[in-house]
Amino acid sequence: MGDGQQDQVMRWVERVATFCVEEWGLPPITGRVLGWLMICDPPEQSAGEIADTIQASRASLTSNMRLLTTIGLVRKVRRPGDRTAYYRIEDDAWHKVVQRKLDSLGAFGDIAEEGFAITGHEGPRTERIKAAQESLTWLRDIAARNPKR
Known part of the structure; x- marks a missing residue:
């Protein structure tokens, strides 16, 4: 993905985050996670990839991922032979x-x-x-x- 398209994607992710903050009172990072998981390719992303992309600390991301998986909006996925946990937005989120x-x-x-x-x-x-x-x-x-x- 080129820099121009990456900038466009990240502006869209930020719009999703703003919507989640203004309409639902969620923390901005939670909205960024949801926005990124809707638009990312591949659809499964590691916590490190998500944190790097949305520029969040690992600690903050961990607590938000726990919340999102607990309420059923995001699912943790494992790949055979890979010890890394990946996350994806649920189809019915x-x-x-x-x-x-x-x-x-x-x-x-x-x-x-x-x-x-x-x-x-x-x-x-x-x-x-x-x-x-x-x-x-x-x-x-x-x-x-x-x-x-």
């Missing part, structure tokens, strides 16, 4: 991210019910809770009508 968000929307229903009990189901406090509940339920229902293709 983004579906898992979206599904977790949708599950959290449904979980707000229980929280809202508790809020209604506290407010006595009347008044402006109840209306604010109801507005949040209706918006989150609306979003969850839209997603349920449009399953993964």
Whole structure:
């Protein structure tokens, strides 16, 4: 890959990282790892290759890789005869991210019910809770009508 294309790839990785920071509150390094693993070739990369590419310390990368493998977005891969661990993004990583968000929307229903009990189901406090509940339920229902293709 030429320098111009490498620069373009790294700008894209940084855009993914910025999205992950701004939209999901993830650390920038986590977003860079996800961005790099989406676009890298070959799709499996060692921790050293990832750290070198995204310019991260090994310690920071190790903790982020542990997080990403634990939550199922990245998979550790071994090659026969090679003691190095490689990592690749799961094929359904983004579906898992979206599904977790949708599950959290449904979980707000229980929280809202508790809020209604506290407010006595009347008044402006109840209306604010109801507005949040209706918006989150609306979003969850839209997603349920449009399953993964």
